[in-house]
Amino acid sequence: MRSFRIRVQPARASTLALLALAVTGLSGCNSLLSSDNSLLGFITPYRIEVVQGNVLTKEQVALVKPGQSRTQVRDILGSPLLTDTFHADRWDYVFTIRRQGTEPQQRQVVVRFDGDTLKSVEGADALPAERDFVASIDTEKPPRNPRSLAMTPEEIKALPVPAKTAPAASAPEGPVRAYPPLERT
Structure with missing residues (x-):
């Protein structure tokens, strides 16, 4: 039996x-990214906040009543994001927000008119209240150790009593200066 030896030059071996x-290092880069596109779970790229359309809440839409004019609806809800020349009696209010640290949101409200008067509002049931909306986009985390600025009655009693001071003198202290008159008489 013959044995074969393969000679590899040192330069090729290092290459x-x-x-x-x-190749091994690059294949591992993909596994460093987690499901939320952060590196190693704590380094995230900056993502620009995208807000489009009008923020509509239940309180705003509750002010809109059938029979109101287009001007009154525009004063309450703002200008619609979409108006169509082929469907002049329909206004679309679309709102989308993509903010880092919160889930993307999209809402749509369709306002229909009969001539110049409001006929109906569709999609208002899915709108959040104003407090719920603010809470859904709030990304500020509460402090770990909140500190109270109010003192308990025990802490107030433990404070030292301030020393009494002498009453202030009625005459001002300091050098007396005489200034020449500003005008000559």
Whole structure:
């Protein structure tokens, strides 16, 4: 039986080892990204906040009543995001927000008119109240150790009593200066 030996030149061996190391390193980069596109779970790229349309809440839409004019509806809800020349009696209010640290939101309200008077409002049932909306986009975290600025009655009693001071003198202290008159008489 013959045995074969493969001779690899040292320069090629180091090149192959470097290539194998690079491929292994690059294949691991994908596994460093977590499901929320952050590196190692704590480094996230900056994402610009995108807000489009009108924020509509239940309180605003409750002010809109059938029979109101287009001007009154526009004063209450603002200008619609979409108006269509082929459907002049329909206004679309669309709101989308993509903010880092919160879930993306999208809402749509369709306002229909009969001539110049409001006929109906569709999609108002899915709108949040104003407090719920603010809470859904709030990304500020509460402090870990909140400190109270109010003192308990025990802490107030433990405070030292301030020393009494002498009453202030009625005459001002300091050098007396005489200034020449501003005008000559």
